[in-house]
Amino acid sequence: MKPDYHSSNQQQSSSQLSRDQLELLIERYFACGLTEGQEAVLKRELASTPHQSDIIDEARATMSYYRVGQQVAARHQQWASRRTLLAVAASVTMLLGVGIAVWQLSEDRANECVAYVDGQKVTDDQVVMAMLSNELTAIGNAQSAIENNMMSQLHRIGTVLDENETDADNQ
Helix, strand or coil: CCCCCCCCCHHHHHHHCCCHHHHHHHHHCCCCCCCCCHHHHHHHHHHHHHCCCCCHHHHHHHHHHHHHHHHHHHHHHHHHEEEEEHHHHHHHHHHHHHHHHHHHHHHHHHCCCCCEECEEEEEEEHHHHHHHHHHHHHHHHHHHHHHHHHHHHHHHHHHHHHHHHHHHHHH
């Protein structure tokens, strides 16, 4: 019968696990057999235990590496979210600007669409609308590229984590 040294968090905070108990907990962690509470206990124990062994060192390294991977992924997601927000803001600003320009011009000159490109006035409605359409398409493509890049980076991080887990299982 296995000892239940995870039933009370208060019990854990007041006493350290023996080396054998800690190694058993680590084995259960690598087998994905821990609850979130038990995993928290394991993390605290690894941070404070004086015990040393290969499996304890491996668990420390794995948990540290996993934490760094989570932080990197969070930063990438945060950056991608900001870029998406900026792309949306730029689109809204451009549409608002074109809408105001069209509205102002419609009061003076009915049915005339004007854009300025490199200091040149463009009054052909079809050309102006095509330019607007191209800009909106470019913004959408940039957003897709950012999302694909983020997913690729997250996939690479997951592959490295999987390789490390496989290497650990083979040892």
